[in-house]
Amino acid sequence: MRLEFIKLGSPYQNGYVERFNRSYREEVLDLYLFESLQQVRDIIDEWLDIYNYEWPNDALRD
Template sequence: MYHGPEFTSTMLETWAMENSIKLEFIKPGSPYQNGFVERFNRSYREEVLDLYLFESLQEVREITDEWLDIYNYERLHDSLGDMTPISYLETA
């Protein structure tokens, strides 16, 4: 079993090449190049990870599933014209 980011990245790179997937990385220190993911990560961190003391991985999964349902089906997003992501997809 490999441990550490250097081994994980090597395994990911090998897997990507074997599956004809091109990896593209943002420039270090340039999170604005990936703004949608950065915004999602911030929301998840502030609304889930920072609010709970988890007792198990299963609890993390359950709370994350509940949060994702709210995030995608109930929560209005300014960037989508005050629509939920699901509503936005249905109108596209």
């Protein structure tokens, strides 16, 4: 059995992860200066709920 790996930084091979990473960086990491690990956890939990359940899924658009 031969394993095929995705090259790092290859958005054409790994589009879903690259999009998630870009959204996470722009909407969480670039906006906050965290003061504690608990604050990081709280903000990430809230953002993940919005990302997963409230944003329209581009694949479902007509």
